[in-house]
Amino acid sequence: MATSNNNIIVVGAGAAGLFASNILMQRGKNVILLEKKHQAGLKLRITGKGRCNITNSRPKEEYFKHISSPKFFESAFDNFSNTDLCSFFKERGLDLIEERGGRIFPKSGKSLDVFLSLLKPLEESPRVRIEKNCEVEHLIIKNHKVVGVSTNLGDFYADVVILATGGKTYPSTGSTGDGYYLAEEVGHSIVEPLPALVGLRTKEGYPKELQDFLVKNCEVCITDDRHKTVAKLFGDVYLDEYGLSGPVMLSLSRIVAKDLDRGARLFLCLDFKPKVSKEKLLQEIHQVFSMRRTEDVASVLRKWFAKPLVKDVLQICKLNGKAMAKNIKEEDYNTLAWYMKERRQPIVGDMGWKEAIITMGGINLNEINPQTMQSKLVKGLSFCGEVIDLDADTGGYNLQIAFSTAKLCAEKI
Numbered sequence: 001m002a003t004s005n006n007n008i009i010v011v012g013a014g015a016a017g018l019f020a021s022n023i024l025m026q027r028g029k030n031v032i033l034l035e036k037k038h039q040a041g042l043k044l045r046i047t048g049k050g051r052c053n054i055t056n057s058r059p060k061e062e063y064f065k066h067i068s069s070p071k072f073f074e075s076a077f078d079n080f081s082n083t084d085l086c087s088f089f090k091e092r093g094l095d096l097i098e099e100r101g102g103r104i105f106p107k108s109g110k111s112l113d114v115f116l117s118l119l120k121p122l123e124e125s126p127r128v129r130i131e132k133n134c135e136v137e138h139l140i141i142k143n144h145k146v147v148g149v150s151t152n153l154g155d156f157y158a159d160v161v162i163l164a165t166g167g168k169t170y171p172s173t174g175s176t177g178d179g180y181y182l183a184e185e186v187g188h189s190i191v192e193p194l195p196a197l198v199g200l201r202t203k204e205g206y207p208k209e210l211q212d213f214l215v216k217n218c219e220v221c222i223t224d225d226r227h228k229t230v231a232k233l234f235g236d237v238y239l240d241e242y243g244l245s246g247p248v249m250l251s252l253s254r255i256v257a258k259d260l261d262r263g264a265r266l267f268l269c270l271d272f273k274p275k276v277s278k279e280k281l282l283q284e285i286h287q288v289f290s291m292r293r294t295e296d297v298a299s300v301l302r303k304w305f306a307k308p309l310v311k312d313v314l315q316i317c318k319l320n321g322k323a324m325a326k327n328i329k330e331e332d333y334n335t336l337a338w339y340m341k342e343r344r345q346p347i348v349g350d351m352g353w354k355e356a357i358i359t360m361g362g363i364n365l366n367e368i369n370p371q372t373m374q375s376k377l378v379k380g381l382s383f384c385g386e387v388i389d390l391d392a393d394t395g396g397y398n399l400q401i402a403f404s405t406a407k408l409c410a411e412k413i
Helices: 015-026 042-046 060-066 070-079 082-091 111-124 178-185 247-261 278-291 297-301 307-317 330-341 397-411
Strands: 008-011 031-034 096-099 103-106 128-131 136-142 145-151 154-157 160-163 190-196 200-202 213-224 229-239 243-245 266-271 344-350 358-363 381-383
Touching: 008 015, 008 145, 015 031, 015 042, 015 111, 015 397, 042 111, 060 070, 070 397, 082 096, 082 103, 082 397, 103 111, 111 128, 136 178, 145 160, 160 178, 178 190, 178 358, 190 247, 200 247, 213 247, 229 247, 243 247, 243 266, 243 344, 247 266, 247 344, 247 358, 266 330, 278 330, 297 307, 307 330, 381 397
Parallel strands: 008 031, 008 160, 031 128, 160 381
Antiparallel strands: 096 103, 136 145, 145 154, 190 358, 200 243, 200 344, 213 229, 213 266, 229 243, 266 344
16 A cells, blocks of 8 residues: 655646646645556647647736636636746746747647656656556545545545546546546536537538548638527638538537537538628629639639539539539529528537547536635645636637646645
């Protein structure tokens, strides 16, 4: 049986757990960091497609428009803001670069550099002990206070336990919702975890050969069964055999996650020409087909669609690609305009946990002190990162949540 008199146990060596351990180490605390996988920071190393969007440069007022519960997050952010985070990494020799939309990345473009800047100080510190392949099975509670954890490697004891286990996204990296079960077992309630920042599946989808086909500068609108707009965003999307993915879809999926979970009937419309009205588009279609009347329909469609997409247009609009343009009928013009601006596909779900970037839901915020990140129910128990019911839009906001809550959590112990 493994026992320890370490002051603090941190469960989970992801972004929040590594950061909290660094702050605790700096404050002279003894830390035992438990990671159930064979390596630490597996999800952190692949975040942002391996580039690691650590935060966003937007000012607080703008920043908080992208956070699910800004009132709860305010204390953590005020204590450790986006500018503080940038300073933290720069002091560790990590050069940063700002890209479109205020997104902050390591200048090297490598998530690994962010990870190593957090891991190396821990490995070199005599105050920190890292146990890998160590799965926490239960929290040890005595007199309503946590005194340690039971693991597959035995029991570890400490004055304080921090749960930084992450959510349920990318389960292969170790995020399988363990923190929810551990917290629930000692009396905490869990807001149902849902995959968010993920592609959406539609009933029809697109041909397999269009997998990862990029459509730029389009508008995606999600409506209910009464044609009422639920959400609408402009940007780039990727076509998928099962639906749509890409930057715009990530943000939209977070907006409609709860609606989809409760079984709402939602529809997705991809507008290829959002800056052109349907009337003007119809005029343009008429004009182009008249001017190119001796060409085949498939060739004329290249005016609006890339070659790989033409086949899908012909199939959905029931057009003969080899027919001459002069033979197209009035209803065909309307059908083409419909495809480009009004085609509604029923949404049948999302792409699931394996593709979701973040978890929406988690440990109920009402049971956590936002000034300290400590449990209101169990003494000596604290939380940080994705395990709590706090999430944000894509663009660096979610990692900032992990780092800010970890910093506050560690400092208030």
